[in-house]
Amino acid sequence: MPGKYPKVAVLLAAYNGMQWIEEQLASILCQSAIDVTVYISVDPSVDDTESLCRAYAARHSAVKLLPPAGSFGGASRNFFRLIRDVDLSGYDFVAFSDQDDIWHVDKLERAVDAIMQRDVDAYSSNVTAFWPDGKTRLLDKAQPQVAWDYLFEAAGPGCTYVMSKKLIKPLKEAMLGNWQSLQGVSLHDWYCYAFARSHGFKWYIDPLPTMQYRQHERNQVGANIGLGSLVARYKTIHDGWWFSQVQLIARLIGKGRDPFVRSWHHFRFCDLLRLSFSAFSCRRRNRDKAFFFLVCWVTALIGSRSR
Numbered sequence: 001m002p003g004k005y006p007k008v009a010v011l012l013a014a015y016n017g018m019q020w021i022e023e024q025l026a027s028i029l030c031q032s033a034i035d036v037t038v039y040i041s042v043d044p045s046v047d048d049t050e051s052l053c054r055a056y057a058a059r060h061s062a063v064k065l066l067p068p069a070g071s072f073g074g075a076s077r078n079f080f081r082l083i084r085d086v087d088l089s090g091y092d093f094v095a096f097s098d099q100d101d102i103w104h105v106d107k108l109e110r111a112v113d114a115i116m117q118r119d120v121d122a123y124s125s126n127v128t129a130f131w132p133d134g135k136t137r138l139l140d141k142a143q144p145q146v147a148w149d150y151l152f153e154a155a156g157p158g159c160t161y162v163m164s165k166k167l168i169k170p171l172k173e174a175m176l177g178n179w180q181s182l183q184g185v186s187l188h189d190w191y192c193y194a195f196a197r198s199h200g201f202k203w204y205i206d207p208l209p210t211m212q213y214r215q216h217e218r219n220q221v222g223a224n225i226g227l228g229s230l231v232a233r234y235k236t237i238h239d240g241w242w243f244s245q246v247q248l249i250a251r252l253i254g255k256g257r258d259p260f261v262r263s264w265h266h267f268r269f270c271d272l273l274r275l276s277f278s279a280f281s282c283r284r285r286n287r288d289k290a291f292f293f294l295v296c297w298v299t300a301l302i303g304s305r306s307r
Contacts, residue, residue, distance in 0.1 A: 009091040013078035015043035017099035027103040079188040098159040102212040111162035125206035127213035142207035143284035150197035158189025198253040272300035
């Protein structure tokens with residue numbers, strides 16, 4: 001019943017999502033012990049996603065379709081638009097949603113309980129990736145947080161994020177104050193986690209999976225597993241995307257002048273070698289710490305040879 005349960009605004013960014021978005025929405029509207037409202041922003045699509053969402057919203061009062069706002073060119077800008085344009089002041093919590101997953105019925109209830117009982121400001125969780133052939137795999141992102149992990153990775157898939165009103169208000173204000181620069185951020189979940197941690201907000205990463213994380217050929221960011229994933233990640237580093245994102249996010253969250261950041265901020269040869277020895281403070285998972293260390297050395301050596 002309205003007023004009985006915590007109010008949660010779910011922000012859903014859609015693009016060519018007609019194949020699975022109804023299943024996603026059904027799993028959100030079935031959430032237990034939560035007063036949920038879903039806000040959808042559709043990046044102009046070719047598969048009639050907007051018409052489907054409009055018809056769905058007409059049948060379900062808890063679903064709101066935002067008016068068209070042009071092309072976003074990626075999920076990150078679409079989520080930023082949702083945070084900017086939705087009036088979140090009347091909600092206790094704000095959650096992100098993809099368009100093609102399946103939420104466990106207690107996903108939001110578990111998140112809200114964790115935030116309140118653990119006295120934290122935000123929540124994310126592990127997920128169970130699943131493929132069309134029936135294969136499943138737990139994606140474990142719940143390793144202990146370290147001093148600087150937020151500058152180099154997100155807190156797991158953004159579709160598991162639930163943030164309190166205490167966090168979302170200053171987050172939105174900071175986004176609006178840096179709106180143009182924010183458009184260069186490629187991963188909204190990485191930025192939100194970085195903002196929260198850098199501003200003293202507490203974040204809990206739940207080891208229990210709370211949703212089925214669908215894997216298919218159109219995933220913008222999919223499951224990070226296997227050798228192919230490592231190769232793809234290294235390419236983004238070698239091409240300069242990862243370095244530029246680290247620099248941009250550090251600047252946006254006000255850490256650009258921090259002594260630790262300044263010691264490697266230009267990613268020169270000595271900077272990268274210095275950063276490599278901070279690997280244990282920069283990534284949560286042991287495998288990622290080792291990969292981080294090696295990438296810093298390889299990139300430094302390649303860079304020195306190319307000069």
